[in-house]
Amino acid sequence: xxxxxxxxxxxxxxxxxxLPVVDIRETxxxxxxxxxxxxxxxxxxxxxxxxxxxQIKGAKKKDAMDGKYTAVxxxxxxxxxxERAFQxxxxxxxxxxxxxxxxxxxxxxxxxxxxxxPQKIMIS
Amino acid sequence: xxxxxxxRQREGAMSPFTELDHLQRxxxxxxxxxxxxxxxxxTTLLGSxxxxxxxxxxxxxxxxxxxxxxxxxxDEIEINIQENMLTIKGEKKKATDxxxxxxxxxxxxxxxxxxTIMLPSEIKAEAAKANFKNxxxxxxxxxxxEAKPKQITVDVK
Numbered sequence: 001x002x003x004x005x006x007x008x009x010x011x012x013x014x015x016x017x018x019l020p021v022v023d024i025r026e027t028x029x030x031x032x033x034x035x036x037x038x039x040x041x042x043x044x045x046x047x048x049x050x051x052x053x054x055q056i057k058g059a060k061k062k063d064a065m066d067g068k069y070t071a072v073x074x075x076x077x078x079x080x081x082x083e084r085a086f087q088x089x090x091x092x093x094x095x096x097x098x099x100x101x102x103x104x105x106x107x108x109x110x111x112x113x114x115x116x117x118p119q120k121i122m123i124s
Numbered sequence: 125x126x127x128x129x130x131x132r133q134r135e136g137a138m139s140p141f142t143e144l145d146h147l148q149r150x151x152x153x154x155x156x157x158x159x160x161x162x163x164x165x166x167t168t169l170l171g172s173x174x175x176x177x178x179x180x181x182x183x184x185x186x187x188x189x190x191x192x193x194x195x196x197x198x199d200e201i202e203i204n205i206q207e208n209m210l211t212i213k214g215e216k217k218k219a220t221d222x223x224x225x226x227x228x229x230x231x232x233x234x235x236x237x238x239x240t241i242m243l244p245s246e247i248k249a250e251a252a253k254a255n256f257k258n259x260x261x262x263x264x265x266x267x268x269x270e271a272k273p274k275q276i277t278v279d280v281k
Contacts, residue, residue: 021231022231022232023229023231024227024228024229025222025226025227025228026226034195034232036195036259037194037259038192038193038194038258038259038260039192039260040258042258063179063190065188066183068184069183070181070182071181072244073178073179073180074180075178075179076178076179076190076191076192101258103194103195103196103197103258104192104193104194104258104259104260105259
């Protein structure tokens with residue numbers, strides 16, 4: 001046998017939790033997370049921001065195959081839960097978080113909170 | 125748990141698994157028997173090559189193949205069938221409107237991929253159907269008539 005590339009989301013046991021892989025990029029305006037969750041149902045996605053912790057969850061159902069099929073080769077996860085949490089140390093606009101799920105990728109945009117302008121206080 | 129913002133460490137952000145890569149090479153050297161998934165011995169952790177995870181289901185009429193291809197669009201996937209060999213290839217590109225330097229963490233795979241598998245029997249390539257949903261490619265490949273199992277009734281005299 002040959003060992004595969006290291007990947008978080010490879011062939012877990014049925015019903016296991018998958019730690020999905022993520023790309024994070026930051027600009028002065030926003031923080032963008034892209035999380036691979038192939039096969040997840042859009043309706044199962046749950047994104048929660050509690051305090052500084054952003055939690056992402058999603059479920060992948062077991063493939064419902066007709067009884068006439070026999071599996072001859074299986075590598076993909078069966079029934080699985082995607083779950084990952086992030087600690088956010090940036091000042092973000094909590095009311096304006098956008099998320100989209102496209103082609104099995106969950107994309108979350110966190111806008112940085114508008115930086116308070118330094119205020120000059122006049123001495124009378 | 126991932127903390128961010130984090131310090132911009134190019135090296136750290138791009139290749140957090142150098143040690144594992146080394147271990148992987150060692151293990152591959154020890155267990156040097158090829159699997160179709162691992163197309164060449166040069167596939168490494170830090171290399172750009174990756175191969176999608178695939179499932180194959182067989183029935184008497186058709187074969188169903190599923191592949192996890194998150195982040196790809198259907199136009200970026202190329203499917204070829206030659207006799208009973210199925211090839212799925214394509215390229216996963218990074219978004220062009222973002223700056224490479226903005227990435228503080230990259231765990232997802234980019235670049236070209238290529239995977240060929242042998243199907244359990246010959247199929248009618250012209251009748252193949254493909255569906256791409258939620259990052260999962262699903263192919264339904266009807267078998268050739270001559271490849272289907274046949275029932276023969278023998279008259280006993």
